[in-house]
Amino acid sequence: MACLFCQIASGEVAANIVYKSEGVTAFRDVAPQAPTHILVIPDRHIAGAAEVTSADEVVVGRLVRVAAEAARMEGITDRGYRLIINQGHDAGQSIDHLHVHLLGGRPLPTPLV
Amino acid sequence: MACLFCQIASGEVAANIVYKSEGVTAFRDVAPQAPTHILVIPDRHIAGAAEVTSADEVVVGRLVRVAAEAARMEGITDRGYRLIINQGHDAGQSIDHLHVHLLGGRPLPTPLV
Numbered sequence: 001m002a003c004l005f006c007q008i009a010s011g012e013v014a015a016n017i018v019y020k021s022e023g024v025t026a027f028r029d030v031a032p033q034a035p036t037h038i039l040v041i042p043d044r045h046i047a048g049a050a051e052v053t054s055a056d057e058v059v060v061g062r063l064v065r066v067a068a069e070a071a072r073m074e075g076i077t078d079r080g081y082r083l084i085i086n087q088g089h090d091a092g093q094s095i096d097h098l099h100v101h102l103l104g105g106r107p108l109p110t111p112l113v
Numbered sequence: 114m115a116c117l118f119c120q121i122a123s124g125e126v127a128a129n130i131v132y133k134s135e136g137v138t139a140f141r142d143v144a145p146q147a148p149t150h151i152l153v154i155p156d157r158h159i160a161g162a163a164e165v166t167s168a169d170e171v172v173v174g175r176l177v178r179v180a181a182e183a184a185r186m187e188g189i190t191d192r193g194y195r196l197i198i199n200q201g202h203d204a205g206q207s208i209d210h211l212h213v214h215l216l217g218g219r220p221l222p223t224p225l226v
Contacts, residue, residue: 033224033225033226034226049177049180049181049184049194049196050181050184050185050190052174052177052178052181053178054175054178056174056178057170057171057172057174057175057177057178058170058171058174059170059174060173060174060177060178061165061169061170061171061172061173061174061175061177062167062170062174064162064165064170064173064174064198065165065166065167065169065170065173067162068162068163068165068200071162071163071200072163076203077163077200077201078201079201079202079203080199080200080201080202080203080204080206081162081200081201081203081204082197082198082199082200082203082204082225082226083162083197083198083200084195084196084197084225084226085177085195085196086193086195086221086225087181087184087190087193087194087195087196088190088191088192088193088194089192089193090189090192090193090194090195090217090219090220090221091193091194091195091217091221092221092223093193101225103225103226104203104204105203106203107203108199108203108204108205108226109226110205111146112146112197112199112214112216113146113147113195113197113216113221113222
């Protein structure tokens, strides 16, 4: 079965893309949970955090840097934001392609979970 | 003012350390919000996600890999877990030293925020 996020990265499926460079794509979540809700993915398929190897460290670190850059573009750096990676069933991971949620634009709840 | 997490990384302040290697330290949160609540930090000071540069990508990616390794050690990989980075006021970032929260051991709430 084709991976939806691979298809978004390749351009085969349309998405509201906010950043694309260096093997990373960032696009708006179709069901936003906050005023800013952007997903940042590696173009190359990695199933999830549990599958990250030493060889993936650069691109995974880049997801965080690009998420921070997207936050800057959204104008929410000063007030702050939350980055979330869900792994597996307990966390509600819905697409088996590693993705960082960038959430912000309003105060975010504590406790964290 | 001394940074608490720099002091934990250097061993100057004690913590319940679960992993230490390759410029990364993982230790249990003193006020756990889930059955597993571990913090993963770069030993070298990075203030937060907003300060991550291209030169930091390897160590930041390593935080995710080590968090996944800590989850494996906790036996929660199969059921899943959530990784969270808080940046700034809206997210409730409390220590200005980049840290990944590893949270798991029970079903985690949705929506995410």
